[in-house]
Amino acid sequence: MTDAPPRMTKQRAAVLTVLKQGGFRSAQDWHDRLRHDGSTAGLATVYRALQALTDTGDVDTVLTETGETLYRLCEAREEHHHHLRCRACGAAEDIDMPSIEGWAASVGAEHGYSRIDHTVELTGVCSDCAKAGR
Amino acid sequence: MTDAPPRMTKQRAAVLTVLKQGGFRSAQDWHDRLRHDGSTAGLATVYRALQALTDTGDVDTVLTETGETLYRLCEAREEHHHHLRCRACGAAEDIDMPSIEGWAASVGAEHGYSRIDHTVELTGVCSDCAKAGR
DNA sequence: ATCTAAGTGATAATCATTGTCAAAGAGGAG
């Protein structure tokens, strides 16, 4: 019943390769980097690849305060986790706070809510960027 | 040095009134409700009023997973807090988790990040909506 | 009444993201 995984094409391989540069970046950013590296992949294809990789759990996404989606190659695929992200350069650390998971569920139950979901994200400025004056 | 607060106009009063209906709703939703109540306020004016009210701390905002901004009259203006929101009807409870504030700062410091900010939001389905089958 | 700066609302512009669709590419069968 699980859909067959999409075929690995030249474009998707290129997306995966550029993602290894690391950091949370927008689809357009990743697309720019691909073109810079010689790929001719279209923007729509990059969006499709990122969407597919997100669905399979190979890519993490976060939403900025402007509603833009940022994508990053996921390092700890199996575990649910959260991020501490540098607002200046896109670098990010995986963080986990096991107690938050249970806290979210119990707060929801206390108020009579079901199907609880939660969002926990931290942003800041990493030490490198702070040294460079942002 | 603080900018003079914007004048209280008929339109802003109308926005404040309709906001008392409660719940987190989009700017367009609030605009529809205003028109339904007889106001002729334009959509741009509603956006401006919501923005101004947000700046003064009279309105809370939250970002949906689709990047849409939702606005709600703020009940506990002075305290920094987080929300448990019903995805079906927009109802929301203020929640606070004082330990999260310190945790965010210390996790940031551990990783060498400065200027830490954080997002903690819960969503679910409230008991009324659950009874009504969503 | 007159002047002036702020506020309004219809509309156009912006911008990330998604939809469309004809053309290109990859397999498979013959």
Added chain:
DNA sequence: CTCCTCTTTGACAATGATTATCACTTAGAT
């Protein structure tokens, strides 16, 4: 290899929330 079929691609249009414009109105002040 050739023909057929299904997937993927990429240029481009469409969407939808938000913001910018700008001529017009309004609320105070003189």
